[in-house]
Amino acid sequence: xxxxxxxxxxxxxxxxxxxxxxxxxxxxxxxxxxxxxxxxxxxxxxxxxxxxxxxxxxxxxxxxxxxxxxxxxxxxxxxxxxxxxxxxxxxxxxxxxxxxxxxxxxxxxxxxxxxxxxxxx
Amino acid sequence: xxxxxxxxxxxxxxxxxxxxxxxxxxxxxxxxxxxxxxxxxxxxxxxxxxxxxxxxxxxxxxxxxxxxxxxxxxxxxxxxxxxxxxxxxxxxxxxxxxxxxxxxxxxxxxxxx
Numbered sequence: 763x764x765x766x767x768x769x770x771x772x773x774x775x776x777x778x779x780x781x782x783x784x785x786x787x788x789x790x791x792x793x794x795x796x797x798x799x800x801x802x803x804x805x806x807x808x809x810x811x812x813x814x815x816x817x818x819x820x821x822x823x824x825x826x827x828x829x830x831x832x833x834x835x836x837x838x839x840x841x842x843x844x845x846x847x848x849x850x851x852x853x854x855x856x857x858x859x860x861x862x863x864x865x866x867x868x869x870x871x872x873x874x875x876x877x878x879x880x881x882x883x
Numbered sequence: 884x885x886x887x888x889x890x891x892x893x894x895x896x897x898x899x900x901x902x903x904x905x906x907x908x909x910x911x912x913x914x915x916x917x918x919x920x921x922x923x924x925x926x927x928x929x930x931x932x933x934x935x936x937x938x939x940x941x942x943x944x945x946x947x948x949x950x951x952x953x954x955x956x957x958x959x960x961x962x963x964x965x966x967x968x969x970x971x972x973x974x975x976x977x978x979x980x981x982x983x984x985x986x987x988x989x990x991x992x993x994x995x996x
Contacts, residue, residue, distance in 0.1 A: 766926075793982065804973055804986040805927070818983065853926060857982075868982050870915040870934060874927040 764788070766856050766875035767836075774881045781841040781848070783878045787856030793868035794837045796829055799851040799877070811837060812866065844882045851877045885910045885976050889987035897995045902961040904990050906948075906974030909955065916957040917975040917984070918948055927973065933957060944968070969994045 767786040775781050787794050792813055797805040798821075808821040811831035822829065826844075831837040841848055855872035890905040908914055915934050919927040931942025938950040948959045957974060974987040 768926075795982070795984075797986075804988045807983050807985070810982050820983075855927075855984075870977055871917070871929065871932060872984055873929070874919075876926040879924070 766791075766854055766873055768854050768875035768878050770878060771876060772879050772881070774883065775844050776883050777845055778843050781844050781880055781882075783839040783841075783852050783854075783880070785837040785839070785854030785856075785875060787837070787854075788858075788873055791856035791858050791873070793857045793859070794831050795855045795857075795872060796837075796839050797853045797855065799853060801850075805853060808839075841880075844880075846882045849880055849882045851879045853877045885914065885978065885985045887974050887976050887985055887987035889972075889974050889990050891990055892988065893991050893993065895993040895995060896964045898966055899963050902946075902959070902964045902968065902992065904959040904972050904974075904992065906957045906959065906987060907955050908957060908974070908976045910976055910978060912978050914976045914978055916948075916950060917977075918942065918946070918957075918959050919973045919975060919986075921971045921973065921989075923970075930959070930972075964992075964994045966994050966996065968992060 794811045796808040799805045809819040809829045810817045826842045828840045854875045857868040857872045860867040886909045888907045917932045918930040921927050930946050931940045933940050933950045941947045946961045971989045971991050973989050975984050977984040
């Protein structure tokens with residue numbers, strides 16, 4: 763079972779361009795999370811998605827950032843009109859449905875991808 | 884609301900010495916607690932987790948952690964440090980039925996030869 767896949771691993775953008783980060787969860791995982799890690803800091807929650815639904819986006823900046831998890835294909839984190847402050851590592855995590863309960867509830871353990879390191883020039 | 888505090892942003896030990904990384908948490912409901920390790924330019928790897936079973940949790944690579952409710956702590960230990968243990972370690976908390984995992988700021992472990 764392949765782990766969480768993220769691509770690209772490194773992304774360089776100029777100010778004002780768009781950045782698209784992709785995440786393929788582990789097989790059987792229907793819950794996806796995005797985190798941002800600034801240099802020398804811990805991970806900050808951005809958004810939690812299930813297939814075709816955004817469940818919690820309380821950690822997403824109000825402007826320029828959006829996320830989706832379509833019925834088919836990977837989850838996408840999109841950053842429009844990037845600025846230098848967006849330079850960071852962006853991690854995706856996934857989790858399977860909770861055991862014995864509603865498939866809409868995730869298990870507590872999240873499995874992380876290798877991250878995408880975004881550099882804005 | 885939940886929070887995690889990791890005491891010490893940097894810890895340095897000699898090879899073969901005891902490793903102790905401190906983590907205190909705050910949670911209004913019974914927590915799930917995790918320790919993750921991150922090697923340079925890589926993602927996070929789960930070391931161990933506490934999910935309300937045994938309070939002493941054993942993880943990979945001889946790491947273990949003890950949940951102490953009275954002290955709201957979940958410190959990570961390893962009896963004998965190895966050079967390959969040099970990495971960043973993150974303590975994290977979430978709750979039953981919750982999904983938002985809150986991470987500490989991390990502790991960078993240095994291992995001296």
